[in-house]
Amino acid sequence: xxIVRMDRSCFxxxxxxxxxxxxxxxxLHTSSDRVLKNDIEACIGESPYLDGYxxxxxxxxxxxxxxxxxxxxxxxxxCAWIExxxxxxxxxxxxxxxxxxxxxxxxxxxxxxxxLEVEPENExxxxxxxxx
Numbered sequence: 001x002x003i004v005r006m007d008r009s010c011f012x013x014x015x016x017x018x019x020x021x022x023x024x025x026x027x028l029h030t031s032s033d034r035v036l037k038n039d040i041e042a043c044i045g046e047s048p049y050l051d052g053y054x055x056x057x058x059x060x061x062x063x064x065x066x067x068x069x070x071x072x073x074x075x076x077x078x079c080a081w082i083e084x085x086x087x088x089x090x091x092x093x094x095x096x097x098x099x100x101x102x103x104x105x106x107x108x109x110x111x112x113x114x115x116l117e118v119e120p121e122n123e124x125x126x127x128x129x130x131x132x
Contacts, residue, residue, distance in 0.1 A: 001099050003107075006043045006052030006064070014040055014054065014064050021086040026122045039066060039084075055087070055096050062096055063087035067108075077112030080104070085116070085125075092124075101132040 006014060018036045021027065043052025043066060055063045065085045072079035087096050104114060118125050 001062070001094075001096055002056040003053050003100060003103060004056060006040065006054055008044055010054050010061060010064075011040055011044070013061050014052070017061075017064055017086050017088065018084070021084065026119060026125065028119060050083070053100075055091075055100065057091055057094070057096070061088075062091035062094075065100060067104075069111075072113050075112040078110055079113045079115060080108050080111045082114065082116035097128050098132050 015036060018031075018039070019033075022031045022036065039050070040052065042050045049068055049070075051067045053065045053067070054061050055065070063086050066083040068081045068083050070079050070081065071077070085097060085100070105111070108114075116129065118129060120126075
């Protein structure tokens with residue numbers, strides 16, 4: 001599994017995954033096409049607040065993640081929010097999320113706290129996150 005930064009070449013495929021993710025029960029509410037496309041543009045552009053990654057398995061895009069930054073007064077430093085984490089159905093249960101979580105500290109050495117939210121109904125994701 002390879003983790004690479006999002007770029008324009010993966011725009012359409014990331015958008016398609018986002019549409020599935022945001023139309024699923026895994027998120028509290030859906031988002032408009034405009035918002036989703038703006039998110040991708042921020043990831044592939046020069047935004048200092050949002051990074052986008054795609055996960056590749058044997059050259060195929062298996063999923064994506066978006067990570068944003070903010071200041072946390074609770075920990076006195078920069079916090080990274082795992083905003084989105086989506087793995088295509090056919091690539092699930094292959095350890096992709098686990099590998100991503102293991103790599104995050106070296107990708108963001110300045111981060112004092114990582115956070116994510118998950119809906120209570122998303123039991124498979126909760127199970128995965130607890131293992132990580």
